[in-house]
Amino acid sequence: MVTAVYPGSFDPLHNGHVDIIRRAAGIYDGLTVAVLHNPEKAGGLFSTDERLELIREVVEGIEGVSVDSFDGLLADYTREIGAKIIVKGLRAISDFEYELQMAHLNRQLNPKVETTFIMTATRWSYVSSSRVKEIARFGADVSKLVPRATLRRLNERFGTAGS
Ligand code: PNS
Numbered sequence: 001m002v003t004a005v006y007p008g009s010f011d012p013l014h015n016g017h018v019d020i021i022r023r024a025a026g027i028y029d030g031l032t033v034a035v036l037h038n039p040e041k042a043g044g045l046f047s048t049d050e051r052l053e054l055i056r057e058v059v060e061g062i063e064g065v066s067v068d069s070f071d072g073l074l075a076d077y078t079r080e081i082g083a084k085i086i087v088k089g090l091r092a093i094s095d096f097e098y099e100l101q102m103a104h105l106n107r108q109l110n111p112k113v114e115t116t117f118i119m120t121a122t123r124w125s126y127v128s129s130s131r132v133k134e135i136a137r138f139g140a141d142v143s144k145l146v147p148r149a150t151l152r153r154l155n156e157r158f159g160t161a162g163s
Pocket of ligand 1: 007008010036037039041073074102105106
């Protein structure tokens with residue numbers, strides 16, 4: 001059994017994330033989508049509970065996928081749940097330097113875990129949660145970038161129409 005963790009802030013979940021979840025779920029025996037705290041992204045639009053609820057709604061029906069959160073180091077979490085693999089999506093070379101550092105550090109903290117990278121599908125390679133929030137905040141349409149569940153919550157949060 002090879003189980004994997006797909007960690008992230010997921011504030012909020014967008015189509016690029018969903019693409020990685022589907023593809024990783026097709027590779028590993030089990031995949032946990034884990035909401036973790038990124039100290040570089042203080043605050044956040046949605047609470048951890050809201051993010052979990054949203055992700056659960058979207059991944060329902062994708063076989064082998066569970067959803068969880070953890071307040072601490074990713075390396076400790078992988079140890080706690082016995083995951084052998086960390087899955088990360090790579091959008092562009094600009095992601096690489098940060099992810100390379102994280103992969104090395106996580107392996108030092110837990111030598112039993114390997115980080116694997118899935119190249120984000122070209123059509124989502126320009127999508128990020130930060131840009132989605134920025135666009136939605138000003139009332140513009142993000143329906144092509146996010147799942148319906150995310151769109152509904154963004155519309156509720158920003159009081160915009162079309163949910
Ligand atoms: O979606 P993000 O914000 O790029 O995800 C980054 C995240 C949450 C996976 C990363 O910040 C993380 O692993 N946070 C948990 C704390 C930790 O383990 N930091 C790395 C120390 S080497």
